[in-house]
Amino acid sequence: xxxxxxxxxxxxxxxxxxxxxxxxxxxxxxxxxxxxxxxxxxxxxxxxxxxxxxxxxxxxxxxxxxxxxxxxxxxxxxxxxxxxxxxxxxxxxxxxxxxxxxxxxxxxxxxxxxxxxxxxxxxxxxxxxxxxxxxxxxxxxxxxxxxxx
Numbered sequence: 001x002x003x004x005x006x007x008x009x010x011x012x013x014x015x016x017x018x019x020x021x022x023x024x025x026x027x028x029x030x031x032x033x034x035x036x037x038x039x040x041x042x043x044x045x046x047x048x049x050x051x052x053x054x055x056x057x058x059x060x061x062x063x064x065x066x067x068x069x070x071x072x073x074x075x076x077x078x079x080x081x082x083x084x085x086x087x088x089x090x091x092x093x094x095x096x097x098x099x100x101x102x103x104x105x106x107x108x109x110x111x112x113x114x115x116x117x118x119x120x121x122x123x124x125x126x127x128x129x130x131x132x133x134x135x136x137x138x139x140x141x142x143x144x145x146x147x148x149x
Contacts, residue, residue: 008147009135012037015111016143017124019047022115029126031065031108034097036139037128042093042111044078045125046086050118055081057113057124059095061106069106073099083118 014037015029034040044057058077062070076099078091093111100106113124128139137147 006149008137008149010129010131012128012131012136012139013125013141013144014040014128014139015126015141017111017113017122018143019045019121019123021119022113022122023119024115024117026112026114027122027124028113029111029124031062031067031110032126032128033065034100034107034109034128036132037136038097038130038132039128040095040109041127041129042095043125043127044081044091044093044111044113045123046081046089047121047123048088049081049083049086049120051083053083053086053118053120054116055086055113055120055122056116057091057093057111059093060110060112061100062108062110063105065108067108067110070110071101073109083120 014032017027059073061073111124
């Protein structure tokens with residue numbers, strides 16, 4: 001890697017679950033194609049969790065952007081974060097494109113973030129790296145409005 005390369009040139013923000021006081025239930029990033037990147041990093045972040053709350057997150061795969069044939073990706077789920085120890089924590093999930101069920105045509109990924117028992121502050125982000133074409137920032141989601149530096 002060139003020492004003059006900026007992080008924003010080799011990472012792309014592909015999808016997000018924006019910070020919120022998430023109600024009990026599941027939020028997702030939507031389906032992201034891996035056509036332009038070889039690796040994904042999911043970042044899950046909690047703020048203050050509700051009393052007895054739980055937070056779970058996993059990566060799922062699908063055949064297309066509509067979620068056709070959606071299924072979990074083995075080994076790509078965090079251990080449940082619980083209220084007693086989970087305030088203001090982060091968790092990371094790594095994924096490489098060859099870990100998808102590529103033999104059966106799976107090429108889309110989604111981050112799923114589930115809050116149980118009580119509303120809690122959460123956020124989740126899907127970052128793409130190892131872009132097939134640089135800069136990776138060309139693949140940022142529309143919500144990225146500024147890159148400074």
